Amino acid sequence: MDNEVFTTLVGFLLLILLLLFFLPGRGLFSKWKRALLDSKRVRIEDALKHLYDCEYNNTGCSLDSISGNLSLKRDEAAGLIQKLQSLGLVSLGRDKIELTGEGRNYALRIIRVHRLWERYLADETSIHASEWHERAEDVEHILSAEQADELAAQIGNPLTDPHGDPIPSSEGKMPVKQGVPITQFCVNDHVKIIHLEDEPKTIFAQLVAEGLYVGQHLRIIEISEERVKFEVDDEVIVLAPIIAANISVVKFDETNRVRRNLKKLSELKVGDGGLVVGISNLIRGQQRRRLLDLGVVPGTKIKAEIQSLGGDPTGYRIRGATIAIRKKQASQIFIKEINE
Amino acid sequence: MKNYTDITNRANELRWEIGESFHDSIIESIYSEAAAISSNTVKTSKNKDSYSFDAKIDKILTSKALGFPIMFVLLALVFWVTIVGSNYPSSLIAELLLDNVHPWLKQISSDIGLSYFVDGILxxxxxxxMAWVVAVMLPPMAIFFPIFTLLEDFGYLPRVSFNMDFLFRKAGAHGKQALTMAMGFGCNAAGVVAARVIDSPRERLLAIITNNFSLCNGRWPTQILIATIFIGSVVPVHFAGLATAAAVVAVALLGIILSLVVSWTLSKSILKGEASAFSLELPPYRPPRILQTLYTSLIDRTLFVLWRAIVFALPAGIVIWLVANINIQGISLAEYFIDWANPLGLLIGLNGVILLAYIIAIPANEIVIPTVLMLTVMTARLSGIGEGAGVMFELDSIKDTTTILQAGGWTTLTGINLMLFSLLHNPCSTTIYTIYKETKSVKWTAVATFLPLIMGFTVCFIVAHLYRLIS
Amino acid sequence: MNNWNLNNKQMEQCVNCPVHNIDNLVKLGINMSNFDYVIALAGNPNTGKSTIFNNLTGLKQHTGNWPGKTVARAEGGFVYNNNNYKLVDLPGTYSLLSTSTDEDIARNFILFGKPDVTIIVVDSTRLERNLNLVLQILEITDRAILALNLMDELKRNNMSIDLRQLARELGIPVVPMEARQKKGMDELLKYVDEVSSGKFICKPRRLKSLSPKIDNAVNELSKKIKEQLPNLPNTRWVAMRLLEGDQQIIDALNSGEIGNLEPSLKHAEEPV
Known part of the structure; x- marks a missing residue:
C-alpha cells in the first residue's frame, strides 16, 4: 500500500517536471533556447534600431534615451556607444549621436526583419496581436537577410507591418514618413489611421482594446488638453491626449466613403438583406482573401439566409451561393441596410 | 539577356503610391464586372421562387426541434446498418480465409515439404x-463508406458541419471536423484523408491529429469483448448487457470529448503558428447517383485503405510469428520482452502481453486481440488452446476467452485499462503513414503518433493507482 | 532568301500549330509524348470538373458534392478527330490571385504551360460567383471555352441564362452542359477542336472597370513591359501581378521565363 502511494507520487512529480520543462514561452526549454541568442549582438542591434527610430521621427537621440530604451545603466550605455563607434556604425557629434551609412543599413535590415515578422504573424498565424511585437523582437536577431527576403516573397512582399509602419525594401529603401499624431487635427476633420505606435506596450494594448486598427476612418469630435474624442464605426471613443498621441493619421479626402450609419453584418437578421460597404482591416491574410474570393467586396448584396443550430455561424446568400460565416468575422464586415 | 530592373523598380514605387488596398480593389473590380455580366444574362422566372426546395430542406435540417434528432438518428442508422450488415459477410470471409483457405494452405505446404520456418512465416x-485484416476490415468499410458518400453527395454533410460548428469553434477547430471524426469511426486513415476538405491549415492539422480519438472500426470489437468480460460480469446478470453497452459508449464519448479538449489545447499552444480562416459553402442539394457512388467509394476509400492495411499487415504477421518462434535457450523473444515489460505494464494497470501486442500489432487494431490471446496462451503455458506459437486465433466462446485471460492474470483493472488504452494509443501504422502523406511533415506525424500514446500511459497510470487505492 | 521562305512558311503553319509551351509542360511534370494538344480543365470547386474529366477520359475519379475533391492534379488523354489530346484537371479554386498551393498550381499551368485550350467549368446556378475565376483566367490566356455546367439544376430552380449574350460578353464559346447526364459533350469537343486548331479565334474580355488610380499604374507599367516584350499577349496581367508584389512573377520576369512566353519571338529564332 505504501509502495502504491509512493509510485503514484513519483509519477505525478515526473509529469509536473515534464510540464515545467516544456511549458511554451516560460518553460526551461524555451528559456534555454532564448539564452542561445548572442546577447552582445542583440544589444548592438537594439541600439541601432533605437537610433534609427529617432532619426526617422526627427527626435534627437541621447545617451539617456538609449539607456532608457534598452534599460541599461548610463555607463553601460556609454560603453555600448563606444563599441558602436569603434565598429563604424555611429558617429558622435558634439551633442548628438548619428548613424553612419553603414549603421543605417544595418538598422534597416533589423527593422525589415522585425516588421516582416510582425506582418507574417498577423497574416499567416493565429497568434494574438499582443504577442507580435515581443516575438518579432526575438526573431529580428535570428533571421538573416536572405531568409527575410524569402519570407517577404512568401507573404507577397507586403508594404507595411500590421501597425501601419512601412517595411524597408531589401535594398534598404524606406518611404518618407507620413501621418501626424491625431492630436494635431481639428474638430470635424475626417481622418484615417495609418499607424498605431506599438511602444510602450501598455498604451498599444489600450488602443487595441478600444478596437482601433490601421485603416479605420475617424471623425474628430473634440480635442482639448483633457481629452480627445472621436467617432469611429458609429462608436464614440474618448482617450487621454497622451494616449491619443500614439495614433498617427492622415486627412481623408474621399468623403463619399466615410463610413457612417453602418451596421455590422452580424447584426443582420435572418431574411434581411444588406449591401457590403467594407471589410475591416482586422480581417487579414488568408481569411480576408477567402472572403474576397467568395465575393464579399464593397457593393455586394448580401442576405442572411439561414442560421445554424448553435446560432453561429450564419449562412449568407452571396452572389448566388450560400456561404457560412462566423459571427466573429461577420462583426468585422460593414454593411448598409437595404429594403427590397 | 534583357534587363527588367527598371520595370520592377517602377513597380515598387507604384506600389507605394497605390497602397495596400490593391488586392481588395482588383477583386472589387472583377466582381462588379461579374455582377454586370450576370445581370445581363441570368433571368429568374418571376412567378416562381428559385431555391424553394433547398430552402425548405434547410429549414427542417436547421430547425431547433428537428435538426439534432435527424442528425443523431441518421448517424445512428449509419452505424447500425454498418454493424449489423457487416456481421454476416465478416463471418463468411473469416470462415473462408481462416477456416478453409488457411488449413488448405497448410496442407499444400506440408505436401510439398516446406520447412517449418518458411511455412510459419508465410x-x-x-x-x-492479412486474412484477419481483410475479414474484419472489409465488410464494415464497404458498407460504411458508400452510405457516408451518398449523404455527402446529397449535400447533407455540409449541413452537419454547419450545425456542429459552434462546438468545434470553441475548441479552435472547424465544423467540418465533425465529419472527419465521424469518418474516423469507420477508419482513422480515411478520416485523415477526409480532412482535405478543411481548407484552413490550422483546423486541418487539428482534424488530422485528433482523428485517432475517434474509436475506429478495428477497435469496436476489442471494446465490446473486453467490456462483456470485465464490466458485464461484475454487475447482476440481467444488467450485464446494459452495463457492457454503457461502458463501450462511455469510452467512445470520452474519445469525442478528448478530441475536443486536445483540439482546444493544441490550437492554443503548438498550433498557434498556423493560419486559420473559416469559410463553409453550403452547396445546393443534388440527387445522389447511387451506382456511381458505390463504385467510386469502393475504389477510392475502401480498397485504398484496405490496400494500405494489407501492405502493413504482411510484414507485421511475419514479425508476430518470428517473435513467438525464435527461441534463445528455450525461451522465445516474445517471452523475454513480456518478462521485461511486465513491471511497466503492471504499473499502468496493463501487462507485458498487452504492451507487446500493441507494438507488434501496429498495422491494424483488428489483430490486437488475436495477438493478445496467442501471447497469453504462450506465456501462461496453457495447452490445448490455440494453434501453436505465433498463430493468432480468436475463440467463439466468451467463456473460453475469459478463462484464458484470467489464466494470464487479468483483473477488472486490466480490462478497464485495456479499454482506455485501446482508445488512447498511437494510431495504427496505416494511419501514421497516411498522416505523413497528408501533412508531409515528420513533426506533425510525430505529434499525432506520440501524443495519444503519452496520454494513454498517463491516464492508465492514474486510473491504475486510483483503482488500487480504492480497492 | 531561302531563309525568308522558311520563316514565312513557319509563321503560316503557326496559325494552327499547337501553342502550348512544351519545355515548360515537361518541367511541370506532364508527359507530352504523342500528344498534339494540351487541354486544361479549370473551375471553382464543386462545379463538376471531375465529372467532365471522367466523361472525356473514361477515368473514374471520385466526384463529390464537396468543395475541394481534386487535391493533386489529375491527367488523362483522349482522341477526337484524329488528334491526340492531353487533358489536365487543375485543382478547383475560387481565384488565381491569392496565395495557396492549389491556386499556384492552376495559375502556373495556365501561364507557363500555355495550354491550347482552357476549359473553364462553371456552376450555372452560381454564375456570378464563378465569373470571378473566369475573368481572371481570361486575363492570362486567349484560348478558353466556358462549360456552363449543371444546366438541369438551373432549370430546376426556375432560372435561365442567355447563352449568346454571355458568349458575346466574354468573347469565348459558351457550351451549356449537364455533365452528369453526359449532355453537351459533343458541342464541347467541337469547340475544343476549333479553338485548339485555331479555327475559332477567341476575343476574351479583359477587365475594364479598374479604379482610376490603379488603372493608371497598370497602364504605365504595362507600357513599359510592352517596350521590352512587344509580343507578350498579357502584359496588363503581368503588370497587375508586379503591382501586387507577386515574387514568382517578378522572378519569372527577371529570369526571362516571361519573355519566353512571347509567341512569335520563339518562332523567329528557330530557323536560324
Missing part, C-alpha cells in the same frame, strides 16, 4: 495477418 504469419 502461412501462419503473413497470410493469417
Amino acid at each position: 502461412i501462419d504469419g503473413a497470410y493469417l495477418a
